[in-house]
Amino acid sequence: MKIGLCGFPKVGKTSVFEAITGLVSDAHAHSTNIAAVPVPDQRLDRLFADFPKSRKVQAKIEYLDPYLHEPGPDDAIGPSLNAVKSTSVLALVVRGFENPNVPYVFQSIDMKHAVAVSVERMFEADTVVCERRLEKIDVMYRKAKSDDLVRERAVIVKCLDHLRGASPLSQIELHPEERAVIQGIGFLTAKPLMIVLNVDEKDASTERLDKIAAEFTPFAPRYATVVALCARLERELLELDAQDRAMFMQDAGLTSLAQERVIRASYEATGTICFFTIGDDEVRAWPLRAGTTAAKAAGTVHTDMERGFIRAEVISFDDYVKAGSMREVKAQKLNRLEGKDYVVADGDIIEFRFHV
Ligand SMILES: Nc1nc2c(ncn2[C@@H]2O[C@H](COP(=O)(O)OP(=O)(O)OP(=O)(O)O)[C@@H](O)[C@H]2O)c(=O)[nH]1
Ligand SMILES: [Mg+2]
CATH class of the missing domain: 3.10.20.30 (Beta-grasp domain)
Structure with a gap:
C-alpha cells in the first residue's frame, strides 16, 4: 500500500509525513520524501511472544510526500495531485490550523471549502485525462482502425459519463477486461480517499480530534475516510523517548498516536485486513484486501x-x-x-x- 500525501500548498503535508513516519525531512533538500512505516499490531506482538526465537515481520505502509516546485496560485493543488498519480491511496491533507506566518491560498481556514475544491479538482483532472485520451484514440483510429481502440474508447466514454454524474471512478462497474483498459491510467477518483484534517495545537486532544473528525464526516464525500490530527504536536511526540512521550500525551489528552490513527484509517479506506503466518523462523503479518x-x-x-x-x-x-x-x-x-x-x-x- 502506497499512500500519497496531497493537498494545497502549506497545509502541512510534510509535517503530516513527519508525524506519521517519525522522520524529519530536510526542508532544504528539495526532494520527495518516501518512507515505509511498520504497522503496529498488538495481535502480532502477542503471537511473537510465543515464538521468541523467530523474527517479527510487521506489515508496512509506504508514504509519499512529493516535493513540489513553487506552485502557481492559479492551479495551487494541480501539481500536488499530479505527483500522487502513481500511489494506490490518496491522503488529502487539509489545513485546520491558524498560522499568520505561513501563507495560505485561501482567505480563511475553512476545511469544508478546501475539501470541496480539492475533490472538484480531482474530478476535473480525471475528466481531462479522459477527454485527452479520447482525442488520441480518435486520431489513432483514423490512422489504423482496430477493435482494441473501439473497446478502449467505449470504456473511456463510460468513465467520462460516470465522472459527469459526479461519481468517483472507484465506484464504476466494469468487467475485468474493461478494468484492465484503465488500470495503468492512475485516475485520482479511482483511488481510495483519506481526508487528513491537520488541526491546531489547541485541538490536539483525542476527544477534540474525534469530535472534529465526526463533525466533518457528513461534509466529506461519502466514499472518503476522515481522520484528524495535529501534525506539529505529533511530530514533536515522536522525537521523545517512550517515558517522556507517555507523560506528554497524558498532558495533551492524547490516548493514541496519529501514526496509529492514520494507519487504521488507511486500512479502513482500502478495506484492508491482516492475516498472520507463524513459525520458529518468522512471525509475520500480511495485509490483504478484504x-x-x-x-x-x-x-x-x-x-x-x-x-x-x-x-x-x-x-x-x-x-x-x-x-x-x-x-x-x-x-x-x-x-x-x-x-x-x-x-x-x-x-x-x-x-x-x-x-x-
Ligand atoms: N501552528 C501550526 N503550524 C503548523 C502545523 N502544521 C504545519 N505547520 C506549519 O506550517 C508550515 C508548512 O508546513 P509544511 O508541513 O511544510 O506544509 P506543506 O504542505 O508540506 O508545504 P508545501 O510542501 O510547501 O506545500 C510549517 O512552517 C509548519 O511548521 C500545525 O499543526 N500548527
Ligand atoms: Mg511539503
Missing part, C-alpha cells in the same frame, strides 16, 4: 503457494488466544482445514499446504 480467497492469499506469500495450493490450515486469532498455545489449539481442535475458495478473515493465522 474478501480475498485463501488461494489468492497464499499467492501474496509466494506464487508457488497459490499455484500448488492444496489447503489452508486456519486458526482464528481469538481462538488461539483463548487456547493459549498451539498445543492447546490442536488439543481442542480449533484449527480447521479450508479450501481455495475460503474467504480469509481478519486475524486468521494460516499455514498453507501446497505442492509444486
Whole structure:
C-alpha cells in the first residue's frame, strides 16, 4: 500500500509525513520524501511472544510526500495531485490550523471549502485525462482502425459519463477486461480517499480530534475516510523517548498516536485486513484486501503457494488466544482445514499446504 500525501500548498503535508513516519525531512533538500512505516499490531506482538526465537515481520505502509516546485496560485493543488498519480491511496491533507506566518491560498481556514475544491479538482483532472485520451484514440483510429481502440474508447466514454454524474471512478462497474483498459491510467477518483484534517495545537486532544473528525464526516464525500490530527504536536511526540512521550500525551489528552490513527484509517479506506503466518523462523503479518480467497492469499506469500495450493490450515486469532498455545489449539481442535475458495478473515493465522 502506497499512500500519497496531497493537498494545497502549506497545509502541512510534510509535517503530516513527519508525524506519521517519525522522520524529519530536510526542508532544504528539495526532494520527495518516501518512507515505509511498520504497522503496529498488538495481535502480532502477542503471537511473537510465543515464538521468541523467530523474527517479527510487521506489515508496512509506504508514504509519499512529493516535493513540489513553487506552485502557481492559479492551479495551487494541480501539481500536488499530479505527483500522487502513481500511489494506490490518496491522503488529502487539509489545513485546520491558524498560522499568520505561513501563507495560505485561501482567505480563511475553512476545511469544508478546501475539501470541496480539492475533490472538484480531482474530478476535473480525471475528466481531462479522459477527454485527452479520447482525442488520441480518435486520431489513432483514423490512422489504423482496430477493435482494441473501439473497446478502449467505449470504456473511456463510460468513465467520462460516470465522472459527469459526479461519481468517483472507484465506484464504476466494469468487467475485468474493461478494468484492465484503465488500470495503468492512475485516475485520482479511482483511488481510495483519506481526508487528513491537520488541526491546531489547541485541538490536539483525542476527544477534540474525534469530535472534529465526526463533525466533518457528513461534509466529506461519502466514499472518503476522515481522520484528524495535529501534525506539529505529533511530530514533536515522536522525537521523545517512550517515558517522556507517555507523560506528554497524558498532558495533551492524547490516548493514541496519529501514526496509529492514520494507519487504521488507511486500512479502513482500502478495506484492508491482516492475516498472520507463524513459525520458529518468522512471525509475520500480511495485509490483504478484504474478501480475498485463501488461494489468492497464499499467492501474496509466494506464487508457488497459490499455484500448488492444496489447503489452508486456519486458526482464528481469538481462538488461539483463548487456547493459549498451539498445543492447546490442536488439543481442542480449533484449527480447521479450508479450501481455495475460503474467504480469509481478519486475524486468521494460516499455514498453507501446497505442492509444486
Ligand atoms: N501552528 C501550526 N503550524 C503548523 C502545523 N502544521 C504545519 N505547520 C506549519 O506550517 C508550515 C508548512 O508546513 P509544511 O508541513 O511544510 O506544509 P506543506 O504542505 O508540506 O508545504 P508545501 O510542501 O510547501 O506545500 C510549517 O512552517 C509548519 O511548521 C500545525 O499543526 N500548527
Ligand atoms: Mg511539503
